[in-house]
Amino acid sequence: MKGSGMDDAVWAALSYFDSVDPALAADARLGWDGLVEVSPPAGPTQHSVQTYLWVYLRHAAEGPDRAVDIARALGDLLDRLGRVGYAEIARSGVTEELVRISDDAVWLQHYRAATEQSGIGAVDTDLVTWQDAPTGVERAIVEKIGETLEVATIAGEFEPSKPGGRPLGTNAQAMRRRGVTDAVLTSDRGKDDSEAVLLEQLLDHRIDLWSNYSAPRAELYLGLRETLHEAAQPVYGCVRRLESFIGCIGDGVGLTDAGYLPDELVATIATTVFPPAERPLHIGRELDTEKVLTVRRLLMRVRLLRRSAGRLVPTARTRQLSSDGLWRVLTAGIVGTEYHPDTIAAEVVLARMIVGHEVTDVDATADDLARLLRAEGWTHSGEEPAAEHAEPLARTLIAELGALGAFEPTEPGASGPGVSGPEPSGSVATEEGKRLAAAVLRHRLLHTRYPSL
Structure with missing residues (x-):
């Protein structure tokens, strides 16, 4: 009897x-059914x-020898069906190598490496990092992109633009594949063109995927979906602040023997980069002017500034960034x-910012984080995390967000995130701070690979 997916030629x-x-x-029948x-x-x-051959077969077959037998039999079947290129993949050394790796x-x-070499698999881009074994909506999107790349390859999109021209290099081909991937993600709307673009469908899928990982995580994402979709568009207040800081550095500045910015430059940055309501009350050494030090360290961490021969200089890409x-x-x-x-602690802070909670509500933030860590199997010194263990984890992020102006300013003398002593800073996110938090959380959802269970 014919099985599902088996037409007359296969039969x-x-x-x-x-x-x-x-x-x-x-x-061959086993291979076809799996395919x-x-x-x-x-x-x-x-x-x-x-x-099928490189991901699923190594687990579906009873050992690598059986996997190789099924792959070769499927290759014979595909060959007889006239799918010569597909048959070659099934019988290739790459397939045998992959199914034999334990x-x-x-x-x-x-x-x-094999997927990259094939030129067909959906590639990671600035918009998305793919799961290694996509499921549901993500698998359908990956397949759609794979089909588009296959058609583009057949149509010669990755060949030289002029007959007899030099073949495209590896980097040029990868760039074109990323371009095709991003174009499909941001323009295709699925089956009937009535749905959101595929990238936003993927975001919904990732929210659902991660929400299923633990009950506290599902609670964390509750009510954030619309804001996360809107976060695709940038906001520029924090960007202008970073651009101003980088502008103060210019082509580079000498650091002190202890590795800090000179005092006069610290004063310039403090009065140039930060608006009056957020300026440090006490400006002196960089070590004592926390917001300046925090932004400088952030810019170094994201590789926009670097140390070189006793100087702080912009990186090569910084000069070219819009x-x-x-x-x-x-x-x-x-x-x-x-x-x-x-990073889980950071997610808790970001989610609380988006919904308008005070990030300086240490007890609530730490309790939420401890519950999430326990639910997802993390331990602290061999024991389940308690609130006091979770409390310090997000301090750096809160300080950085405060220095970027993500919180409502408060009166001088009030305590808040990202401050030392009496420097003014609030604990509730501004509207732009909420959008920044949503953009960071959106990026994590689209780029973090789901942990192995």
Whole structure:
């Protein structure tokens, strides 16, 4: 009896195999059924062939030898169906190597290299980092991008623009693939053109994916969806502040023997970069002028400034960045994409900012974070995290956000995030601060790889 996804040509090919080699027919049938499971309704694509053979088969088969047998049998079937290119993938040394690798970390490294070399897999871009084994909506989007890249390859989009021209280099091809990927993500709206663009559909999927990881995380994201979608557009207040700071550094400045900015430059930055309501009350050494030191360290951490031969200088890319580019660097780098207690703490702070809670409500923030860490299996010195363990984790982020003007200023003498002593700073995010927090959280959702269970 024919199975689902099996047309007359497949049925005829399997019947022929069964007449000459029943074992081959059985393996080919297993391979075809598995391939259909990961292929779009219209049938296998190069991307789905690679996904089945390189990702799923190593777990579906009973050992690497069986996986190789199934891959080769599927190759014979695809060959008989006239899918010669797909058959070559199934019988390739790359496929055999990948299904035989037992160590997941080693496999992942080889898999990413093979996908990159194929030119078909959806590539990571500034907009998104793909999960290694996408599911649901993400898998459908990855398949859509794979189909588009396959069509573009056949159409010669990655060939020289002039006949006989020099072949595109690896970097040029990768740049074009990223361009195709981003174009699909930001313009395609799915089946009936009535839905959001695929990037926003992917964001919804990632929110749901991470919400399923733990109940406290689901609570954390509750009510944030609309704000996270709106955060695709940049805001420029914090960007202007960073541009002003970088402008004060110019082509570079000499540091003191202790590695700090000279006092006169600290005074210039304090009065130039920060508006009157946020200026440090006491300006002297950089070490004692916390906001200046905080912004400088942030700019170094996101690699916009660096030390060189006793000087603080802009990095090469800093000189070429537009305001939009600086916004992308900030939202990508201030927290990053690692899955770690420090970055989880940052997510709690960001979520509380977005909904208008006071980030200096230490007890509430620490309690929320401790519950989240416990639910996701983190420990502190071998024990479940308590509020007092969680409290210090987000201090650096709060200080940086305060120095970027993300909080409502308060009267001098009030305490707040990112201040030392009596410097004025608030604890409730400004509207721009909320949008910055949402943009950083959005970036994490689109770029952080889901942890292995």
